[in-house]
């Protein structure tokens with residue numbers, strides 16, 4: 001069996017292709033043995049791997065062996081020729097197996113033809129100096145065969161196999177790591193968004209908890225309404241993680257964050273070539289969320305075309321990727337949220353009425369903080385504890401007067417504003433206790449002039465700046481009341497027309 005150089009090159013090129021084409025070890029090794037068969041005309045080929053835990057050598061891939069004989073064959077280190085090669089790390093060549101007593105015939109698969117001899121080659125597969133298995137072939141041979149050349153060739157192939165195994169192990173352990181990381185993250189999120197992690201014991205919030213629990217075990221579509229910062233995101237999470245879908249994906253899509261066309265392909269996915277930039281097929285969120293929940297935030301901003309497509313998803317639980325013919329079925333629960341009054345949007349023909357009713361199956365209103373002021377002390381302490389921990393501070397609490405001020409304030413930004421306020425206090429305050437003096441100006445004065453608070457934060461401003469700011473707001477208000485007439489506004493403010501003009505420029509009120 002003289003292997004010509006050209007054939008050798010062809011064989012090696014075939015084998016390296018097998019490596020390049022698949023990351024699946026089984027597949028790669030199988031095609032290697034197939035190439036060996038095609039190019040060397042072997043009768044059988046076999047790759048064994050040592051299992052370090054049990055110290056047994058098992059057949060991983062066999063070519064020309066029945067399944068039955070394959071499963072019967074397992075060797076101990078030192079047993080048979082395969083076992084000896086693993087033990088010594090050196091190749092063994094048996095020119096004629098019928099004459100070799102070390103041959104075990106475990107797989108009982110060789111029927112020798114009369115007058116022909118079968119030669120057996122077994123080379124070690126080594127990784128980082130250790131023998132991890134064997135590559136063996138047997139074939140009909142005669143005495144003129146160049147056994148050494150064959151061994152050299154098999155050695156090269158064994159080295160390639162070792163690399164494939166190494167790569168496979170890396171990929172496998174990466175996958176394993178990813179799987180573990182995912183499980184850990186899911187668990188963490190789940191505990192973080194457990195319904196009981198929502199703070200608040202007001203009757204208004206108790207009603208929200210009751211509704212969350214009620215819808216948890218159904219697939220009903222939920223529409224969350226509530227001002228910005230009231231906790232709609234948190235409620236959406238709570239619904240998902242207390243439902244039977246908790247182990248499946250929770251996929252959030254913000255309907256305002258993306259331009260219409262991008263949002264469409266984000267939701268539905270697209271086929272390769274569906275539009276100019278569709279270089280690859282892309283799986284949309286509705287498909288990704290299969291089995292889980294899709295949270296459509298700011299649904300009021302969705303454009304009419306997408307509204308009708310969404311209606312179909314809700315009604316039929318099916319859709320097509322953009323540019324595709326095939327219809328995809330998906331099992332999802334939809335939770336939508338908006339801070340707008342959708343009924344008004346429907347009246348203005350900005351929002352489809354039929355979609356509104358489909359979404360509004362179970363409406364949950366998340367109440368603004370000013371309607372549940374008894375939650376303020378609880379939330380304030382909750383955030384104080386949280387930021388104490390994350391910023392390594394140890395503020396003990398709020399003085400009674402300060403709590404009273406926090407409760408008196410209207411919190412136009414709701415829980416988010418309270419959270420941000422406490423975060424800033426934790427950074428700035430150096431005492432044990434948060435006193436009224438520590439509180440921002442607009443909270444301290446909320447009793448006397450609550451609408452000034454609407455204009456924004458006074459935080460970190462000097463008195464001069466606060467004075468200017470207040471002046472700006474008052475001038476702005478006067479201008480509005482005089483429908484932009486500067487002379488009238490100046491008269492009401494007691495300014496000369498010239499002063500008025502200067503102020504308008506200074507505060508950029510043009």
Ligand SMILES: Nc1ncnc2c1ncn2[C@@H]1O[C@H](COP(=O)(O)OP(=O)(O)OP(=O)(O)O)[C@@H](O)[C@H]1O
Nearest residue numbers: 198199200227228229230231232233234339415416
């Ligand atoms: N009941 C609550 N307990 C603890 N934290 C809360 C609660 N409600 C809201 N928060 C916190 O307040 C912040 C704002 O909440 P969230 O993002 O859920 O509001 P939203 O209603 O979705 O606001 P937007 O309309 O602006 O998206 C978040 O950091 C959230 O963790």
Ligand SMILES: [Mg+2]
Nearest residue numbers: 229232233297
């Ligand atoms: Mg939100």
